[in-house]
Amino acid sequence: MAQKNRLKYILLGLLNTKNQTGYDLTKSFDSDIGEFWNANHSQIYPLLKRMEAAQLISHRLITVGQKLQKKEYAITAKGREQFMDWLATPAEMDGAHDEFLLKLFFVDDPHSELLPPMIRTQLGYHEAKLAHLKKQFAQKFPNQNQILTSYGHALVLRHAIERETGYRDWLQTIMRDLARFEDE
Amino acid sequence: MAQKNRLKYILLGLLNTKNQTGYDLTKSFDSDIGEFWNANHSQIYPLLKRMEAAQLISHRLITVGQKLQKKEYAITAKGREQFMDWLATPAEMDGAHDEFLLKLFFVDDPHSELLPPMIRTQLGYHEAKLAHLKKQFAQKFPNQNQILTSYGHALVLRHAIERETGYRDWLQTIMRDLARFEDE
């Protein structure tokens, strides 16, 4: 999936939270961020090197025990700048992965100015997609007969519709929450 | 995404429905199957050649107008066999793509024997995942304070929970429908 360097931003985002080793970063994909993104250490270690060469991160050596040398990476000012730029850029709705969820994950503060436009843009996108899917279903499956001769296709389309409905509802709930935060 | 040759099975599945050209197959990813899978012609054309070399498909030339030669591909007995084997194999729950949805898409007949075990297996998987996610949320966000200091993370986790809930409900609805079909 020749996406757009998303792993780079994930690593920057994680390093923005706290300094970590490549091993620590790898473990993040087993727990929290692993719910919706994956990466192996064989992808992470070389990328960290390239990111350091680009001066987005730096490392210091930590000696553990007698011999073992850990590399603890830290984000640089340049890296933080690039990360913030990425966070403020509207999520692209292309590939299999949902870049919006990825960005949202890194917005810690419910009062962040980034949130309202992010949510609104996503809501527009998913409402349009939902409308499109419903139209598709109506066109392809006007009656029960079509459903029974392309059963799997109908089920999959219905699933897509329900998924988009859930996505929309979730976004609307966030919008309401945000409005409530503003009153406080 | 070094997945497991899923595009091959999609092409076999589409060719199993009707004979088509590479161009036709490419267009499928703009409409029906495009709701949940993507492929470009630059990936499809070479793959069709490899599949033909492996004798899973064959082609005949159709002349359109004066000069233009179309290649209309057809699935072979060997190709159909491989496709059916894949369809009957439990979906793998690894990558970013949902292989189950892909297989389900190709099951036309609501009375297919494949359906009950497929649905049951998926239901088990998604119930386990839902339980896991709920546990994660309870652990990471025991109170409102944690939510307000990792707001995005909490939202994303909640989204995952709602998505899995919707998935489970959808599967349960299918189970009920299947039981109804058996009575008829």
Added chain:
DNA sequence: AGATGCATGTAATAGGTTACATGATTCC
């Protein structure tokens, strides 16, 4: 005659998985 769509291909590049490879530390 020109625009749009049909039709097929290759090349370069990027992203991602699996396997190979090594060694130290910590816990039991």
Added chain:
DNA sequence: GGAATCATGTAACCTATTACATGCATCT
């Protein structure tokens, strides 16, 4: 002393995207 985990790296391979490249057919 042995097992599990920590820790880092490379190599081979596969998958996917973007760009390059070409030419015909149909419709207006």
